[in-house]
Amino acid sequence: MPADTGRETRTPRSPAPLRAVAAIRRLFASRWQLLRQLRQAPGATTSLTVLETLAAVAPTLSALGLGWLVSRLEGIGEGDDFAWDGLVAPLVLVSAMFILQEVLAALGEVAQYAATGQIDRSIRRAVRAASLRGLSVAQLEVPAIVDDLARASDVGEGMLRSPGSAATGQLRLLFRFLAAGSATVLLSVVFSPLLAVVLLVMSLCIRALIRRQWMGLVDAWDARERYRRRSVYWTELGRIPEAGKDIRMFGLGRWVVGRRTAAFIEFLDPLWPLRRKVQIGQWPVAIVTTVSGVLALLVPSLAMRAGAIDAADLVVCLSAAFAIFQMSAMGHEAFDIEYGSGAVEALERLREMERKPASDAGAAHSGPVGFETSIRCEGVSFTYPGTTAPVIRNLDLEIKPREVIGLVGRNGVGKTTLIRLLAAVYRPDGGSILVDGVDLVDIPAEQWHARVSVVFQDFGRFPATLADNIAIGASEHLVDREGVRRAARLAGIDRWSDDLPAGLDTVLGREFDDGVDLSGGQWQSVAIARALFAAQHGRDLLVFDEPTAHLDARSEAAFFDRVTDAIDDAAIVLISHRLGTIRHADRIVMLGPDGIIEQGSHDELVEGDGEYARLFALQASQFAESASPF
Numbered sequence: 001m002p003a004d005t006g007r008e009t010r011t012p013r014s015p016a017p018l019r020a021v022a023a024i025r026r027l028f029a030s031r032w033q034l035l036r037q038l039r040q041a042p043g044a045t046t047s048l049t050v051l052e053t054l055a056a057v058a059p060t061l062s063a064l065g066l067g068w069l070v071s072r073l074e075g076i077g078e079g080d081d082f083a084w085d086g087l088v089a090p091l092v093l094v095s096a097m098f099i100l101q102e103v104l105a106a107l108g109e110v111a112q113y114a115a116t117g118q119i120d121r122s123i124r125r126a127v128r129a130a131s132l133r134g135l136s137v138a139q140l141e142v143p144a145i146v147d148d149l150a151r152a153s154d155v156g157e158g159m160l161r162s163p164g165s166a167a168t169g170q171l172r173l174l175f176r177f178l179a180a181g182s183a184t185v186l187l188s189v190v191f192s193p194l195l196a197v198v199l200l201v202m203s204l205c206i207r208a209l210i211r212r213q214w215m216g217l218v219d220a221w222d223a224r225e226r227y228r229r230r231s232v233y234w235t236e237l238g239r240i241p242e243a244g245k246d247i248r249m250f251g252l253g254r255w256v257v258g259r260r261t262a263a264f265i266e267f268l269d270p271l272w273p274l275r276r277k278v279q280i281g282q283w284p285v286a287i288v289t290t291v292s293g294v295l296a297l298l299v300p301s302l303a304m305r306a307g308a309i310d311a312a313d314l315v316v317c318l319s320a321a322f323a324i325f326q327m328s329a330m331g332h333e334a335f336d337i338e339y340g341s342g343a344v345e346a347l348e349r350l351r352e353m354e355r356k357p358a359s360d361a362g363a364a365h366s367g368p369v370g371f372e373t374s375i376r377c378e379g380v381s382f383t384y385p386g387t388t389a390p391v392i393r394n395l396d397l398e399i400k401p402r403e404v405i406g407l408v409g410r411n412g413v414g415k416t417t418l419i420r421l422l423a424a425v426y427r428p429d430g431g432s433i434l435v436d437g438v439d440l441v442d443i444p445a446e447q448w449h450a451r452v453s454v455v456f457q458d459f460g461r462f463p464a465t466l467a468d469n470i471a472i473g474a475s476e477h478l479v480d481r482e483g484v485r486r487a488a489r490l491a492g493i494d495r496w497s498d499d500l501p502a503g504l505d506t507v508l509g510r511e512f513d514d515g516v517d518l519s520g521g522q523w524q525s526v527a528i529a530r531a532l533f534a535a536q537h538g539r540d541l542l543v544f545d546e547p548t549a550h551l552d553a554r555s556e557a558a559f560f561d562r563v564t565d566a567i568d569d570a571a572i573v574l575i576s577h578r579l580g581t582i583r584h585a586d587r588i589v590m591l592g593p594d595g596i597i598e599q600g601s602h603d604e605l606v607e608g609d610g611e612y613a614r615l616f617a618l619q620a621s622q623f624a625e626s627a628s629p630f
């Protein structure tokens with residue numbers, strides 16, 4: 001991905017002219033990409049184009065009008081009262097051009113505002129689609145992709161420096177070039193093609209110089225997106241209630257401020273010398289600007305003194321020269337263009353990632369997806385993106401329909417990772433997972449997700465109603481109120497849901513004024529209900545990762561029976577460190593760093609006197625006082 005590699009990878013340098021040509025090509029490609037964004041706002045773009053066309057010819061007409069006016073003034077003799085009538089037409093033209101320029105500028109702002117808003121909205125939609133659907137979870141963990149998501153959605157404040165303002169700014173800039181071109185033609189016709197071309201070239205040089213200096217800063221800023229995100233993280237940490245608890249509890253205020261300062265310095269440190277360099281490097285711009293100004297003023301004035309042109313021509317020349325110089329000015333639109341095009345490029349990279357066949361979408365299998373005979377992991381290996389050590393190595397495991405499997409193993413051995421693979425959140429980088437003989441890689445992810453339900457340890461807690469938090473387990477059945485009630489009852493939620501202000505319709509989470517927060521155990525019951533609801537809607541495989549970690553002893557004891565009684569047509573995988581939760585599973589699989597250490601029923605494993613038996617004895621000894629360890 002270019003964002004990840006392009007900025008930091010060193011490649012052998014090509015000769016300077018080739019680099020310049022490549023840079024110009026890149027520039028044109030990026031500008032073209034910007035202009036293509038205007039398709040999102042066809043009406044406003046058409047209006048802006050018409051207004052800018054008129055605005056581009058107005059300075060030339062204005063210069064001609066001024067010249068006309070001066071020529072009429074020259075012709076007026078003393079006491080020549082009626083000659084004043086001849087001034088009316090040029091005066092009307094000049095005044096009309098001045099008024100027109102003001103009106104066009106104001107209307108242009110309105111059209112630009114409308115087009116910018118439409119383009120920015122469409123960009124935001126595209127970023128949302130990429131982050132919510134197009135990109136896989138694995139991709140969302142790649143820092144370069146996270147950078148691009150942040151960069152593409154960073155559409156600036158007040159529509160400044162956004163992709164929309166960049167695209168419309170680019171269009172307006174094209175018309176400024178057109179205005180300068182038409183003034184160049186006028187100066188050539190009225191006075192000297194040589195002076196006209198020299199002034200045009202000098203204006204272009206001034207613009208290129210300023211651009212080169214300041215825009216390098218924008219690129220450098222862009223390349224430090226990751227550091228900017230880090231400093232923003234530390235800046236915003238104080239506003240996150242969860243973090244606020246720890247910050248107060250451990251007295252971390254100064255520490256957080258220190259980390260924020262360090263992150264901020266790390267972000268800006270390389271940018272400060274660059275900025276100083278730009279400021280100091282303004283003298284060539286000042287020199288070229290002064291020389292151009294002197295040329296524009298002196299050459300036509302000397303020509304008039306020599307009698308080559310009259311006063312009217314001089315006024316036209318100076319007005320035309322002024323119009324040419326307008327092109328060299330770098331207004332805010334230049335920064336809009338540069339900064340906004342960075343966002344558009346980031347979006348294009350994200351779209352490219354979405355288009356990649358390896359984007360975990362699955363595709364080749366087109367038949368019905370189900371799990372009738374087995375899910376088989378064959379020699380599965382997996383290494384997290386950006387890391388080198390495999391978390392899962394050469395794992396073989398078979399899951400039969402309606403089987404209940406308990407998955408145990410030490411912290412960090414890869415249990416959660418395995419279910420992420422089974423859920424097709426990640427893809428194995430070695431071996432394969434076969435569902436009834438079809439490789440999971442070939443099954444479209446959304447189809448597989450309609451057959452599987454996973455309650456992750458860090459399951460989603462959404463600021464929605466309790467009913468919706470359950471029903472999202474099978475989001476295609478959000479309105480199945482009876483199913484929600486059943487799942488809530490089976491998960492033991494009915495014991496406390498009636499006490500909530502609006503029962504199942506109570507909004508959960510403190511983000512909203514009327515929101516109610518639940519305890520850790522209550523949230524866990526919601527997640528369990530979510531999976532039970534999913535089971536009611538035809539899921540073939542249910543996975544629970546540490547489902548009883550937050551439950552009280554009574555709920556924990558009831559969990560296994562509740563779940564297995566409620567689900568009779570799906571396989572269940574239970575991950576737990578509490579062996580009491582899984583001891584009644586059909587099969588217990590003990591995972592080790594190099595694959596499965598042992599597997600069998602609870603009784604078989606205890607009899608086998610292996611790792612599981614030792615672990616069980618250890619947990620049981622902690623409950624030695626009671627008749628049963630659980």
Ligand SMILES: Nc1ncnc2c1ncn2[C@@H]1O[C@H](COP(=O)(O)OP(=O)(O)OP(=O)(O)O)[C@@H](O)[C@H]1O
Pocket residue numbers: 141384385387391409410411412413414415416417418
């Ligand atoms: N997103 C990730 N990126 C990189 N490494 C990860 C990621 N998630 C987990 N790991 C690493 O993978 C290893 C296995 O983690 P995993 O969560 O699968 O273990 P686990 O067996 O479920 O652990 P626990 O019992 O503590 O829940 C750990 O070393 C962990 O640091």
